[in-house]
Amino acid sequence: MSTQHPLASRKLMAFVGTQDSxxxxxxxTGILGLPLTYEDNFALAYDVQGVMxxxxxVEKVAVAPYTVLGWQVEDIAAxxxxxxxxxxxxxxxxxxxQNELGIWNAPGGAKVAWFKDPDGNTLSIAQL
Numbered sequence: 001m002s003t004q005h006p007l008a009s010r011k012l013m014a015f016v017g018t019q020d021s022x023x024x025x026x027x028x029t030g031i032l033g034l035p036l037t038y039e040d041n042f043a044l045a046y047d048v049q050g051v052m053x054x055x056x057x058v059e060k061v062a063v064a065p066y067t068v069l070g071w072q073v074e075d076i077a078a079x080x081x082x083x084x085x086x087x088x089x090x091x092x093x094x095x096x097x098q099n100e101l102g103i104w105n106a107p108g109g110a111k112v113a114w115f116k117d118p119d120g121n122t123l124s125i126a127q128l
Contacts, residue, residue, distance in 0.1 A: 012051055016068055016121050017058040018044075023118040024055050031086045063120040076103055076111045076127035083125070088115045091122070 018024035025044055028034050034046040034053065044055040053069070073079040080090065080101040090102030091114040098104045102113045111127040 014048070014051060014053045014069060016053070016055055016117070016119075017061040018055050018117075018119050019058060019061050020118060021055070021057050027118050028053075028055060031083075031088060033086075061119045061121070064122070067114060067122045067124045069121070070124040070126055073125050073127055076113060076125055077101060079125050080113055083115065090115050 021039075021044060025036070025039070028044065028046060029036050034048055037045045037047050037052075039045070042057055044057075046053040046055070071079075080103060084090070084101070090098075092098060092102060093104075093114075096104045098113070102115075104112050106112060109128075112124055113126075114122055114124045116122055
């Protein structure tokens with residue numbers, strides 16, 4: 001008989017830091033269109049398809065040199081164009097061949113594009 005691990009059946013929460021909650025709110029709510037569920041002195045909380053994203057208010061963001069949040073999308077080109085129209089700028093990486101939208105075709109078949117939030121956190125969209 002196997003024992004289920006205590007977190008295996010629990011819903012995941014995601015966290016990202018912000019030094020400027022006003023700009024973060026404009027970005028995550030206004031540009032990305034995420035539904036804000038509440039805001040307090042500690043964080044902005046969003047419902048992302050049933051997963052809570054807490055944009056935590058911090059004194060100083062320690063920007064990671066890798067992607068911290070990503071979304072799986074059905075049509076990366078359409079999503080990329082919509083994000084561009086909303087004001088998102090996609091990142092360019094010299095060692096990757098990216099198309100005009102900034103989309104990279106990974107060797108395994110995934111398509112990925114990266115962008116940053118106002119605090120410099122790297123986010124992505126991916127078509128798997």
